[in-house]
Amino acid sequence: MKIARLVKTICICGPALLAPLAAAQVTDPPVVRDAIVRLRNGVNINDFLASISSTYPGTTVVDDIASRNIYRLSLTEGADPVQVDQFFANLANQPNSMLRWGEAGYEARTAESRTGSVYVSRPASYAAQFETQYPTITLGVTQAQQLSTGRGVAVAILDTGVDASHPAFGAAVRNDGFNTILNNTDTRDIARGVDSNGNSTADEMVGHGTFVAGLVTLVAPETRILPVTVLDSDGVGTTWSIGKGLFYAIDRDVEVINLSLGSTYKAQIFEDAANEAEARGIMIVAAVGNSASTSPARYEYPGQLKETIGVYAVDRNDVLATFTNYGGDSRSLEALVGAPGASTGDPNATIYGPLPGGMYGEWEGTSLSTPLMSGGLALLYAQHPVWGSLPPIDPNDPSDPTTLFETILGTMLPPASVNISAQNPGAGSLLGLGRIDLEALISVGPPQPAPGDINGDGVVDLSDLAQLLADFASTRSTADLTADGIVDLSDLAYLLAHFGH
Ligand SMILES: [Ca+2]
Ligand SMILES: [Ca+2]
């Protein structure tokens, strides 16, 4: 059944790699009646709803992120999203307001949904090309893997889901993912019969999350993947589904969060999650979009936030991909990098990735550049296991301590970025740091510790065992050797299997 669907996809898109299915959706629409509010600490949601009942009678709670006092609301029918934003802004500014902020909910999508691109699948020939594809050469992946394979690190893939059974992943995909569209734990990357963008084609983006996750493990083969489904199988989500997925990933002890998606609406829930991720030493990497634009009207979030790394696409020759957005406001330009994402169909200039059902395909887009960067950061984190156990920085600390994000962005990425201005005349000031070079990033060292060497002293012995037992049942610990978010018996078994080495 699945194979039949994929073959049908090939027939739709024909020989062209980038085959528009729908008119380009430049700006994401609001979700009817949808709103998100964050209340001040200690405020009860029912008290808040009572306080707005004269303006928005009949408002109900649809979902929540209770740990952050954030709620998804269904407002009065006919509520105008622009007026909703204004109403909440005024309310939040009042003295002793119950509200920290509120905003209308908007749609979001994969960069590829915006341009109607679908993958091409020719399963017989692609498994070998996946391993040797041009980004591995451009980025120096083989050389980087001499020092790090991403061991002990987890990357959250916020996307359409991940096919955990694909041979490309081995046992890399964690089983503690979540689906914020369906509000359950079903993170399979499967067709669910939805046509959310209303173009008469259902399930256009099945496989997107699997393809993206595969590019992370291509670069960082020992990194664990946390699947978080925030888009439906048509590639459409909301600022709520993504925001909730961000907080979910933050709470599951990952080091990197990959977002091969975006919304043109600059949602406050993205800002809050990005700020919290930065305080906790988690890097968010996000696509800047496929609208072939430098215009602020086409900016996509979270990729344009200054607390995230935005990734644009280049081709094999470091020329900007024809579809890629680039540029940004002055605050986000410094957090902008390029990575391979263009495909020509020439096997030496094409991006390959895994697809559900054990298959492989080719695709292009900033969605594919993004996980190459995420995988590179996973290699970097594996070299510094202590990063994953640092206590969160207090955002109210008056000394304003330097965050890990600032350190990586300010001192580690610039010398590991290649200036590609010469290949892109006229775009020079809008290319951020330039194209990332993972060999340069990782070669600074040190090598990642040997398996089981928790304290990094070169041997797996009783001191490592003592640290594991001291940290037993805790999260955010260097003793979480299996990178599944908790120190437990599986870590003990892993350590004992490598004891004395
Ligand atoms: Ca559709
Ligand atoms: Ca040791």
Ligand SMILES: [Ca+2]
């Ligand atoms: Ca573990």
